[in-house]
Amino acid sequence: MKDKLPLLSTLLFGAFLLINNLLFSQELDLKSYLDLVKKSNIDLKLSANQVLVSKQETKIARSALLPDVSINGFYQRDFNRNFLFINDFDGGLTRLRTNFNNSVNANAVLNQTLFDLSVFSAIKVVKLTEEISKLNDSHLTNEISTQASSLYWQAIFTKESIKVLVENSSLAKDQLAQIKKLHEKGLASDLQLQQAEVFYKKTLPTLKNAENQFKKLLNDLKILADIPLIEDIVLTEDLESIKLNGLINSSESDLETQPQLQVLKKEVEIANKQISIDKKFWYPKLNLAATYNYGAQANNFNFNDNSNKLFFLQLGVSMPIFSGGRNRAKISKAVIEEETARFNLAKTRQNLLNQLQTAENNYNNAIANIQTHKETILLNENEIEIFKKQLSLGVVTTIEFKESRLRLTQSKQELLNAYLDLHIAQLQIIRITGQKN
Structure with a gap:
């Protein structure tokens, strides 16, 4: 019986390989x-x-x-104070501050090719x-x-x-x-x-x-x-x-x-x-550009009282004159x-x-x-x-x-x-x- 086991195992293994080969x-x-x-x-x-x-x-x-649209913006904090000094008529000196602690600026630009x-x-x-x-x-x-x-x-x-x-x-x-x-x-x-x-x-x-x-x-x-x-x-x-x-x-x-x-x-x-x-x-070549710009400065983040807003349209024409051949x-x-x-x-x-x-x-x-x-x-x-x-x-x-x-x-x-x-x-x-x- 022991002698038959290796032979049986070999036959089973061979049958498995054959079936596996057919399946795949x-x-x-x-x-x-x-x-x-x-x-x-x-x-x-x-x-x-x-x-x-x-x-x-x-x-x-x-x-x-x-249209090509882009938006840019920045915030700036000034840590130094800058002053403008003015001599008074009575010989005194007046000092005016020229910068703010905080400033912001933002702009949006649109470019459109027309022709x-x-x-x-x-x-x-x-x-x-x-x-x-x-x-x-x-x-x-x-x-x-x-x-x-x-x-x-x-x-x-x-x-x-x-x-x-x-x-x-x-x-x-x-x-x-x-x-x-x-x-x-x-x-x-x-x-x-x-x-x-x-x-x-x-x-x-x-x-x-x-x-x-x-x-x-x-x-x-x-x-x-x-x-x-x-x-x-x-x-x-x-x-x-x-x-x-x-x-x-x-x-x-x-x-x-x-x-x-x-x-x-x-x-x-x-x-x-x-x-x-x-x-x-x-x-x-004809091009249209539209630009909006917002800039403001303040010491206490209240920018409404000291701000500038700018919006304009620009129509541009360009034409080459000479290209050197x-x-x-x-x-x-x-x-x-x-x-x-x-x-x-x-x-x-x-x-x-x-x-x-x-x-x-x-x-x-x-x-x-x-x-x-x-x-x-x-x-x-x-x-x-x-x-x-x-x-x-x-x-x-x-x-x-x-x-x-x-x-x-x-x-x-x-x-x-x-x-x-x-x-x-x-x-x-x-x-x-x-x-x-």
């Missing part, structure tokens, strides 16, 4: 994983914070149109900057979603490749078993047996490398979604579940919703606004920057259109390759079944069986590659056209 593993289809990335990705959180900052900057700029074209233009620029930050956030979300989806499908591809490599290794192992039987009966030579052993062993490193690559891809997926590396995730999508929609063709108009292009368009607008701001440098240079610089922004927009549009055409070609080629590889696999599977029967009879050599096995494995890998190419091409089309993942 996440099953993630592509949509669930992308939702997790959009929620938890650190780069996207930083981008969202930048959007919030740009909103506050817009509020700061708009505050220039609102300043540069302020209005600056507010428009900041508003455009806020829109750019939102578009940048949308662009980053698009890019990271594409990256996450690509990694996801690469992991699924590697997972499916492992199944193919396991099947390949299993076929090589079956071949070895068949040759051993034939060798025992004297129907296979020592060389054929050695060849079968070598062919089987050669399948193991490739399989191990694929398993290691799959683990690395899982870790990359966890990092992108900010999932702890010790947590287990299970990917549930099927690589071949994608719909084959046939050939597709896009046009330049499909790029209008692309966030990157919209950002560049906004930058052109900002450059134009900057030119407008610099040209308005010579316009007059500085503003003219600023206008020239703004014009150059506006032209540069237009060049960047045209260049980016051209690059995106080129990328879109490449992605479409890859998509269309992948569809054509999928059908070809499916037909080839059927032929290879029929061939391998025939070779299996012939191998059991000793008709086929180990080399011939190996070649047929490799052709089947290669065809299945090529089919998986074609499906992966199709997924990646579709993701690129979504990214380039600015569609939502």
Whole structure:
């Protein structure tokens, strides 16, 4: 009984680990994983914070149109007495005190901009900057979603490749078993047996490398979604579940919703606004100021009998006369920057259109390759079944069986590659056209 206790404890502990592993593993289809990335990705959180900052900057700029009100006040206690001495006509001396023990002073000032074209233009620029930050956030979300989806499908591809490599290794192992039987009966030579052993062993490193690559891809997926590396995730999508929609063709108009292009368009607008701001440098500026001042002095804190109150309005106008050529240079610089922004927009549009055409070609080629590889696999599977029967009879050599096995494995890998190419091409089309993942 005592000998059985350690074994029972080990079994219970192993069962606990198995149940714990199942409870804490996440099953993630592509949509669930992308939702997790959009929620938890650190780069996207930083981008969202930048959007919030740009909103506050817009509020700061708009505050220039609102009145600026300030209040100041102070209390002063004099510990020394100051006197004014006056000579009387009769030769006497009169002494008059010139300060009080306590004095207070308070003032309130209101400043209001009435007319300043540069302020209005600056507010428009900041508003455009806020829109750019939102578009940048949308662009980053698009890019990271594409990256996450690509990694996801690469992991699924590697997972499916492992199944193919396991099947390949299993076929090589079956071949070895068949040759051993034939060798025992004297129907296979020592060389054929050695060849079968070598062919089987050669399948193991490739399989191990694929398993290691799959683990690395899982870790990359966890990092992108900010999932702890010790947590287990299970990917549930099927690589071949994608719909084959046939050939597709896009046009330049499909790029209008692309966030990157919209950002560049906004930058052109900002450059134009900057030119407008610099040209308005010579316009007059109108300002209104309202001031209220209260001052009082007393010895016994009774300030009502000795106080002054002052309230006035001030309307101010200012207009620059000469800037030493500085503003003219600023206008020239703004014009150059506006032209540069237009060049960047045209260049980016051209690059995106080129990328879109490449992605479409890859998509269309992948569809054509999928059908070809499916037909080839059927032929290879029929061939391998025939070779299996012939191998059991000793008709086929180990080399011939190996070649047929490799052709089947290669065809299945090529089919998986074609499906992966199709997924990646579709993701690129979504990214380039600015569609939502």
